[in-house]
Amino acid sequence: MTSLATCDRLTVRYPGAARPALADLTLALHAGEKLAVVGESGSGKSTLARALAGLLPVGTALSGAIRWSGPPPRPGRDIGTVFQDPGASLDPLLTVGAHLVEVLRAHLPLGRAEARARAAALLARVHIPDPERALAAWPHQFSGGQAQRIAIALAIAAGPHLLVADEATSALDVLVQAEIVALLRELCRDAGMTLLFITHDIALAGTLADRVAVLHDARLVEIGPAARLLAAPREPYTRALLAAQLDLASPRLVGTRP
Ligand SMILES: Nc1ncnc2c1ncn2[C@@H]1O[C@H](COP(=O)(O)OP(=O)(O)OP(=O)(O)O)[C@@H](O)[C@H]1O
């Protein structure tokens, strides 16, 4: 298995923070895999996503290393990012088409007409109905799920080989969440893209990812194939995380049936 990137004892400390947000983390991101990173709030998931995507705030102290298999990736070009709130990636003052054209032309040598055609194709690719019409529409005219599809179109516009999705489905209801997960799976399969999928939902991670990494308190607890990790977690913390989520997902209806 060739690795796309390797974190080697990666430690990240935000400016002024008393403790590192990631401590001594060693893991390989395999080329073409879908790796989910799970853990409770504050465990360092987004920090790992930002570190890999080159989006850590200025002044953040980094030790250890991130090694890339090829030349260092260019954020936005070789790495696409999608976040929880599509509103954060979609500029409310730009039509969807203007935004896509801007991103495409920032990264690729395209003329305006060419970029516009490419933008329509991208919207079709993320299954936005009537792409031509959608190009002329404003972000607020779309539902949350559709807006997230458009945010994904922006993220993949420049043809990245790594897509980092940080809680990209967390704000959506379960049906829409399943649709977005299916879309991510399809895009990765068709483009051979590597996916880093950040989620607090270990069950969801299991449905999408090839491998799952569990973070707790800035440290890597366990990493392994998704099916194995969910069926037979090795670490007590992973077992506790799974048990907590399964309890939430299927509340017992004691006494409601005869
Ligand atoms: N910009 C920042 N400046 C200072 N501390 C930060 C910053 N961003 C995150 N942290 C801290 O770093 C730690 C890890 O945060 P991170 O955002 O990576 O967690 P997370 O696992 O993504 O949590 P969540 O599930 O809530 O998104 C937390 O203690 C957090 O408070």
Ligand SMILES: [Mg+2]
């Ligand atoms: Mg986060």
